[in-house]
Amino acid sequence: MFGQQKYERFLQRHPHEGRFYDRPHWGRRRFMELLGAGLTASFLPQRGWTADLEVIERAAVSTQNRAKNVIYILFNGGMTHVDTFDLKVYNGVTPATFNPTMIDGINWPVGLMPKLANHLPKMAIVRSIRAWAAVHQLARRWQQIGRNPAAVLGDVVPHIGSVVALEKGGDRQPNQVFPTFLAVTNNVSGQGYFPATTAPFKVNAGATSLPNTTSSFGQARFEQAFAGLHLLDDSLRISSPYSSKMEDMDDFYSQAKGLMYNPAVTQAFTLSTADRARYGTTGFGNSCLLAKQILQSNQGTRFIQLDIGGWDMHSNIYAANSLPARTTELDNGVSELLADLEGTGLLNETLVVMMGEFGRTVNNVNAAGGRDHHLQQFVVFAGAGTRGGRAIGATDATGNNVAESGWSRGRTIRMEDVEATIYSALGIDWTTVRYDDPLKRGFEYVPYGAADVYGPINELWI
Secondary structure, three states: OOHHHHHHHHHHHOOOOOOOOOOOOOOHHHHHHHHHHHEEEEEOOOOOOOOOOOOOEOOOOOOOOOOOEEEEEEEEEOOOOOOOOOEEEEEOOOOOOHHHHEEOOEEEEEEOOOHHHHHHHHEEEEEEEEOOOOHHHHHHHHHHHHHOOOOOOOOOOHOOOHHHHHHHHHEEEEEEEOOOOEEEEOOOOOOOOOOOHHEEOOOOOOOOOOOOOOOOOOOOHHHHHHHHHHHHHHHHHHHOOOOOOHHHHHHHHHHHHOOOOOOOHHHHHOOOOOHHOOOOHHHHHHHHHHHHHHHOOOOOOEEEEEEEOOOOEEEEOOOOOOOHHHHHHHHHHHHHHHHHHHHHHHHHEEEEEEEOOOOEEOOOOOOOOOOEEEOOEEEEOOOOOOOOOOOEEEEEOOOOEEEEEEOOOOOOOOOOHHHHHHHHHHHOOOOEEEEEOOOOEEEEOOOOOOOOOOOHHHHHOO
């Protein structure tokens, strides 16, 4: 386990310019040595992958294994931490309308997010986390793949949700037809080198059901046409001689067919007027409502990504149509989501994670009345047995830097630690290293996870 000083020395020796293809290839001797040292390994044949037997190395850690599902909410644009989840009151700057109120030791902007104030007992706010980059696109992808996307071949790194889909896809029941990884946004990274079945299924949260799930010539004719399609070219789809891309396409067809003429689709994807009003009648509110209904349908979805943008407030941050408008949208959507998940019992098995790309500058606003990019940020966890009503870690008086880490590793928390926390909550070994990547050099679920540089925030459950 790395404390802050040891961790900083480690970073000097191993700059995070992108860890993916920098591990040496294993030979048979090295593999047997690792087996003798007590590391566990599995051989998993995967259809359509390039090797017959794929080696997986694990350090055999204990996971929390408390969650069945994850809802991952990204604040695109970089939410100001010092005006919201790490509230700092600056004399002459912080608007009085924020109504800062101390609730069980948490200073909370009740004027901005009054509904979420009632849900603080469910939320653990981690304040000792810093982003690696203060550039939108770079930081946004970093939050989704758990490492630097600017590395060589960084495009083949899978989304965290794709890792979940790969690990948990085998738990699906035959009658479950929804994708394991669903994204209620187009702003989502892909599955990288993983199979097409782990890709995010992108949808929009509209009032009506999922489009294009019926055919203009009726169900009977559709079934007949689909059967005819397989009769003609199954030899190309199954054990295809023309690479795994043919089989990936067949997987897409099969998944799509499962959604056709399916009453579960209509029920889960249709949002009532009354429910949309409860959630705020906004795009983000609809996304939160859809996420709840998807999980409630129990149709195989395990990881859902939502996002809410509009946080890049370089000017006029306190204008009515700026921060107050965005936080109202967030307040309505997430408060109803948490309430409904709790009411249905789903919160006990669903980990809700909320974070942004980075935070924003502290103290006075800039000359344009806004706040610029800043590495200090926060992450919020709720559900799956996490102990809420508290903050983990603390920043200094201005919110500029971490003052107290608040966890056993005694250092600043990073996105890689959040990634490990998500995997651990789901019972996934974050130290896993797969050797089925295109160059057979090793893909680590969490960079340096097996070396214990990064790991889960177990204090969430203590």
